Amino acid sequence: MTTEDFAPAKVNLALHVTGRRADGYHLLDSLVVFAGVGDRLAVTPGPELRLIIDGPMAGALTAEPDNLVLRAARFLGEERVVIRLTKHLPVASGIGGGSADAAAAIRAICRLRGRALPEAALTAPLGADVPVCLIGRPARVQGIGERVEPLSGLPPAHLVLANPGVSLATPAVFGALRRRDGAPLPPLPPLADVADLARYLATCRNDLEDAACALEPVIGEVIGALGDQPGCLLSRMSGSGATCFGLFADRTAATEAAAALRHRQPGWWVEEAAVLS
Numbered sequence: 001m002t003t004e005d006f007a008p009a010k011v012n013l014a015l016h017v018t019g020r021r022a023d024g025y026h027l028l029d030s031l032v033v034f035a036g037v038g039d040r041l042a043v044t045p046g047p048e049l050r051l052i053i054d055g056p057m058a059g060a061l062t063a064e065p066d067n068l069v070l071r072a073a074r075f076l077g078e079e080r081v082v083i084r085l086t087k088h089l090p091v092a093s094g095i096g097g098g099s100a101d102a103a104a105a106i107r108a109i110c111r112l113r114g115r116a117l118p119e120a121a122l123t124a125p126l127g128a129d130v131p132v133c134l135i136g137r138p139a140r141v142q143g144i145g146e147r148v149e150p151l152s153g154l155p156p157a158h159l160v161l162a163n164p165g166v167s168l169a170t171p172a173v174f175g176a177l178r179r180r181d182g183a184p185l186p187p188l189p190p191l192a193d194v195a196d197l198a199r200y201l202a203t204c205r206n207d208l209e210d211a212a213c214a215l216e217p218v219i220g221e222v223i224g225a226l227g228d229q230p231g232c233l234l235s236r237m238s239g240s241g242a243t244c245f246g247l248f249a250d251r252t253a254a255t256e257a258a259a260a261l262r263h264r265q266p267g268w269w270v271e272e273a274a275v276l277s
């Protein structure tokens with residue numbers, strides 16, 4: 001018997017850095033959604049714990065013991081499964097690929113074994129992004145990532161994700177921050193449609209964007225190229241970069257924008273996807 005799960009890209013539509021804890025971790029206030037593009041996992045009972053990685057982005061990873069999928073299995077005390085990870089998301093790119101994989105592995109193993117999801121997984125022992133990835137739906141995320149409040153009522157929306165092929169280490173970006181005392185997110189008003197969402201997001205920021213652009217100036221180019229596309233309501237970096245998103249009202253505009261970007265920048269990873277509701 002095989003159980004399968006999907007590990008969607010996590011997108012921080014807004015990310016405010018509101019403080020820093022004594023242990024160096026940063027306090028965040030973030031509006032997180034998931035896109036209909038991601039990695040796939042298949043878990044099958046086997047003689048020992050083993051990870052096989054394939055897919056278009058497999059080359060960026062090895063099945064090292066510190067792979068987050070293996071760490072997730074060990075966290076559950078699981079030693080007898082073979083996990084196939086089909087990697088579509090660029091690695092170390094601000095869309096939480098590793099965290100989404102870990103969350104998908106936890107869900108799939110628990111389903112295979114008929115277990116409930118362990119509460120402890122929600123305290124972020126495998127990384128700050130794992131709790132929200134376990135939920136996989138729109139949420140406001142606070143603390144260092146462990147406070148997750150699911151949000152309902154976000155309007156349907158489409159995203160174009162673009163990554164210029166540079167990987168950024170999350171600690172390096174946090175380390176390059178000039179300020180760590182941002183205000184929390186403004187209260188979320190009722191949102192009738194995606195234009196309302198864009199207007200709200202325009203009052204927010206990604207506080208990691210300037211630091212990431214200082215490390216990799218091409219990120220500014222990506223944000224500009226997305227924002228120039230017809231129908232793009234807002235463009236911004238996700239997480240600690242370098243992936244950026246453009247927000248679109250409809251699928252046709254997003255598909256055309258993605259095609260235009262791929263044509264102009266054949267070396268970039270570009271995907272169009274709906275926001276998962």
Ligand SMILES: C[C@](O)(CO)[C@H](O)COP(=O)(O)OP(=O)(O)OC[C@H]1O[C@@H](n2ccc(N)nc2=O)[C@H](O)[C@@H]1O
Pocket residue numbers: 012015024025026027028030094096099126127128129130143144145170171174239240
């Ligand atoms: C920036 C975000 O992508 C926003 O969603 C996440 O907070 C990062 O989540 P993640 O990649 O799962 O992060 P972790 O693996 O827990 O942490 C990697 C490193 O990022 C820094 N880090 C991460 C999260 C956080 N709230 N404060 C931090 O300062 C720390 O240096 C940490 O050692």
Ligand SMILES: Nc1ncnc2c1ncn2[C@@H]1O[C@H](COP(=O)(O)OP(=O)(O)OP(=O)(O)O)[C@@H](O)[C@H]1O
Pocket residue numbers: 061066067068069090091092093094095096097098099101102129168170239240241
């Ligand atoms: N299954 C995995 N997929 C991707 N990266 C992994 C995985 N397991 C371990 N890693 C390691 O985790 C690090 C972060 O990769 P990931 O793709 O999760 O970053 P990210 O998209 O920047 O995440 P975030 O948005 O949560 O900061 C990389 O250095 C990578 O080597």
